[in-house]
Amino acid sequence: MTSRQNRQRDRAERGIPEATVARLPVYLRALTTLQDGGVATVSSEELATAAGVNSAKLRKDLSHLGSYGTRGVGYEVEYLVYQISRELGLTQDWVVAIIGVGNLGRALAGYGGFASRGFRVAGLLDADESIVGEEISGMTVEHIDRLEDMIADHGVSIAVIATPAGAAQVVCDRVVAAGVTSVLNFAPVVLSVPEGVDVRKVDLSIELQILAFHEQRKAGGPGDYDPVADDGAPPGATQYVEAVVEA
Amino acid sequence: MTSRQNRQRDRAERGIPEATVARLPVYLRALTTLQDGGVATVSSEELATAAGVNSAKLRKDLSHLGSYGTRGVGYEVEYLVYQISRELGLTQDWVVAIIGVGNLGRALAGYGGFASRGFRVAGLLDADESIVGEEISGMTVEHIDRLEDMIADHGVSIAVIATPAGAAQVVCDRVVAAGVTSVLNFAPVVLSVPEGVDVRKVDLSIELQILAFHEQRKAGGPGDYDPVADDGAPPGATQYVEAVVEA
DNA sequence: TTATGTGAAAACATTCACAGCT
DNA sequence: AGCTGTGAATGTTTTCACATAA
Structure with missing residues (x-):
C-alpha cells in the first residue's frame, strides 16, 4: 500500500508523538551537515549515528512523517531535509x-x-x-x-x-x-x-542540577578516586544556599 | 511500615526515574520561593501548582525519595528542601x-x-x-x-x-x-x-523549532488567517535555507 | 476529616525482529 | 542482498482512585 499520492495523509494524520517532534530538529541538523559535505543519500544507520540515536528509533520517527525512504537504499538527503523542514514549519518565516x-x-x-x-x-x-x-x-x-x-x-x-x-x-x-x-x-x-x-x-540551573545528581551517583559507587574526598555530611553541617536563582 | 530509621533505604534504592530527577530542581525552586515567602508547610496540591505539574505526579515523584510528608497536613518546606537538595547532590559543591x-x-x-x-x-x-x-x-x-x-x-x-x-x-x-x-x-x-x-x-535552535511546529499546527487548523499562505510546495520549489546553525 | 503514599490501569515511548520492497 | 517500514513486545511515565495514617 502507500501509493505515491496519499503519503501525506497516510501517516502524519494529525499527531506526531511529542518525543518524535523533539528529535526532528536534531535529524534536520545532521542532514544539513551531511548535505554540506556533499552526501546525497544516507541510511538510517548512518543518520542515526550522526544524530546520536539508534536506527530503529530513527526509522520509527521518520515513519510518522510518511514513507520517504527507499528500501535497500536509504533516504535521499535533500528530499528528507525538505520534508522535515516542512513538517516543522520551517518553510515559512x-x-x-x-x-x-x-x-x-x-x-x-x-x-x-x-x-x-x-x-x-x-x-x-x-x-x-x-x-x-x-x-x-x-x-x-x-x-x-x-x-x-x-x-x-x-x-x-x-x-x-x-x-x-x-x-x-x-x-x-x-x-x-x-x-x-x-x-x-x-x-x-x-x-x-x-x-x-x-x-x-x-x-x-536545572540542567546543572540534573548533571550533579548523576555525578553524585557515579562518585557514590564502590571504589572511586574522589579527589576532594567529602563524606556524607550530616544534615545541618552544610550551609546549602537558598538564594533564588535569577537569569 | 516505613519506620523513621530506614526511610532512606526504603525507596531511593538505587534508581529514581529519570523523569522524576528532571523535575526535582523545579520542585526545589518552588520550595525555596515558598520558603523565602515564609511558608512553613505546603500541600502537594499547592506545591504542584507552583511547579506547574499535577499533584498526583508530584506525590509519586516525592515518594521515590522517601516518605517525607505528613498525611492530612502536607510537607514541611524546609525539610523537603533539604531532602531534595541532598538527593540532587547539592549539599556539596x-x-x-x-x-x-x-x-x-x-x-x-x-x-x-x-x-x-x-x-x-x-x-x-x-x-x-x-x-x-x-x-x-x-x-x-x-x-x-x-x-x-x-x-x-x-x-x-x-x-x-x-x-x-x-x-x-x-x-x-x-x-x-x-x-x-x-x-x-x-x-x-x-x-x-x-x-x-x-x-x-x-x-x-531546537527549542524554537519545536515551538514552530506547534505554532504551525495551531495556524494550520481549519479556518485561520494564515498570513503567508504556503501550500504543499513541490520538492525543490522552495529554496529552504541550508546554513548550519552555530553557537 | 484531610491529604499523603501507592497499587493498578492507561497512555506513551522504545526496542525487537522480520516481512516486504527495491 | 540490503535497508526500510512496522506490528508486536517490552519498558517507562502518567494518571486514577482509594487505603492508610495523622
Whole structure:
C-alpha cells in the first residue's frame, strides 16, 4: 500500500508523538551537515549515528512523517531535509521578539541560529532606560512600552523572554494578551499561561542540577578516586544556599 | 511500615526515574520561593501548582525519595528542601569550567544561578588570544592550553561547553580525557563520549523549532488567517535555507 | 476529616525482529 | 542482498482512585 499520492495523509494524520517532534530538529541538523559535505543519500544507520540515536528509533520517527525512504537504499538527503523542514514549519518565516537585553538577551540577539533557519528577530526590548537606544547586533533596543505595537506591527508569533525572574510573568501576560501563543522562557520561573499557549523553558540551573545528581551517583559507587574526598555530611553541617536563582 | 530509621533505604534504592530527577530542581525552586515567602508547610496540591505539574505526579515523584510528608497536613518546606537538595547532590559543591567565552560564555559567566546553588566556576577558557586575560564577572579568561591543568588543580567535575560548533567535539574529548564525566553542551552538535560520561544539551535552535511546529499546527487548523499562505510546495520549489546553525 | 503514599490501569515511548520492497 | 517500514513486545511515565495514617 502507500501509493505515491496519499503519503501525506497516510501517516502524519494529525499527531506526531511529542518525543518524535523533539528529535526532528536534531535529524534536520545532521542532514544539513551531511548535505554540506556533499552526501546525497544516507541510511538510517548512518543518520542515526550522526544524530546520536539508534536506527530503529530513527526509522520509527521518520515513519510518522510518511514513507520517504527507499528500501535497500536509504533516504535521499535533500528530499528528507525538505520534508522535515516542512513538517516543522520551517518553510515559512517566524518572527521573534526578544524581551530582556541583559547578558543573555545580548547573547541571543547575536545567535546565528535565529536568522539561519527561518527565525527573524523583529526587535529587542528592555525596561531599562539606560539600555534603550543601544545598538546590538544591528538592532536598536526599544522600550518595553513598545511591546504590543511591535508584536502587532511585525506579526511576532514567538516571544523569547530573557528578563529577570521577577519580570517574566508580567511580560508573559502582556505578550499573550497581545496574541502571541508561543513563548520561549529563559527566566527561572514557571510561567502560567492560558490553554492554547505553548511555553518552552531553557533553564541552565536545572540542567546543572540534573548533571550533579548523576555525578553524585557515579562518585557514590564502590571504589572511586574522589579527589576532594567529602563524606556524607550530616544534615545541618552544610550551609546549602537558598538564594533564588535569577537569569 | 516505613519506620523513621530506614526511610532512606526504603525507596531511593538505587534508581529514581529519570523523569522524576528532571523535575526535582523545579520542585526545589518552588520550595525555596515558598520558603523565602515564609511558608512553613505546603500541600502537594499547592506545591504542584507552583511547579506547574499535577499533584498526583508530584506525590509519586516525592515518594521515590522517601516518605517525607505528613498525611492530612502536607510537607514541611524546609525539610523537603533539604531532602531534595541532598538527593540532587547539592549539599556539596561542584566545580565548573566554562569553555568558550563568546556572547554566550559571557552570559553564563555572569549567571547568578551558578554561584547560588552549589556550583562554583573555577575559570573561563578560550582559544582566542585577544580574549585571554580579559576580566569577566571577576574572573580572568585563561588560554585553552590551561584546560587540563585547571581541571586537575581545581577538581573540575562539570564542563560547560560554549564554543562554536566546530570546536566542541575536540574540547569535549579533552575534558573527558582529563577526567570530567559531566558535560553541559551549548554548541549545536551531537557530542560523542565514552560510556559513563553524561552529556546534557541546551539548544536554542531546537527549542524554537519545536515551538514552530506547534505554532504551525495551531495556524494550520481549519479556518485561520494564515498570513503567508504556503501550500504543499513541490520538492525543490522552495529554496529552504541550508546554513548550519552555530553557537 | 484531610491529604499523603501507592497499587493498578492507561497512555506513551522504545526496542525487537522480520516481512516486504527495491 | 540490503535497508526500510512496522506490528508486536517490552519498558517507562502518567494518571486514577482509594487505603492508610495523622
